[in-house]
Amino acid sequence: MLTKELNVALDAEGFMTDPSQWTPEIAEMMAVEEGIAPLTERHWQVINWVRQEAASSGEFPSLRAISKRSGVDTKELYELFPKGPARKIARCAGYPKPKGCI
Template identity: 55%
Template sequence: MPNVTYAGTQVSVNDEGFFTDPGQWREDMTPEIAREADIDPLTEQHLRVVKHVRHEYEEKGSGPTVRALGKSSGVSVKELYELFPKGPAKLAARIAGIPKPRGCI
């Protein structure tokens, strides 16, 4: 497993860049992870989705699918794809430091 450094802290990630231990994630890492995922600038709307994804993971033990995210986050599926063009559930999960959601390729 590779190690990367975000906000001055070394963390373990898998080959796709997802944290192997979600407990290592801190909110101040978010801008660096987002830039690495080609999301720059990171807007308040992005942060809203990322925080929601993180909350869902903490509550349910897994990140939401795109469809569930569109229903529960207050952000439409269309807007989710505008914010996270390469896959909203997958990118938001990666930025939130949680495992890749089920069903994501």
């Protein structure tokens, strides 16, 4: 995978295990793998908000939180990150796979 070249730690499903290793270039590469490249300003609004929120709260935000507070609503989230936005956003933002609740 492309992201291996960047020498960052990935889990078996291609999620970064250490969000502090993230760079904007990684987001672009993840976007290629997820088939949503190139990232637009709207994608970046989501990614930046999510990284900020996760850093301040210590937890990756739920899709509901993202749609409520990032300035991008659920409908658009599905357009920007189709089929499983939570997982695609997590990959682009350099976070582990969001834990589906049990």
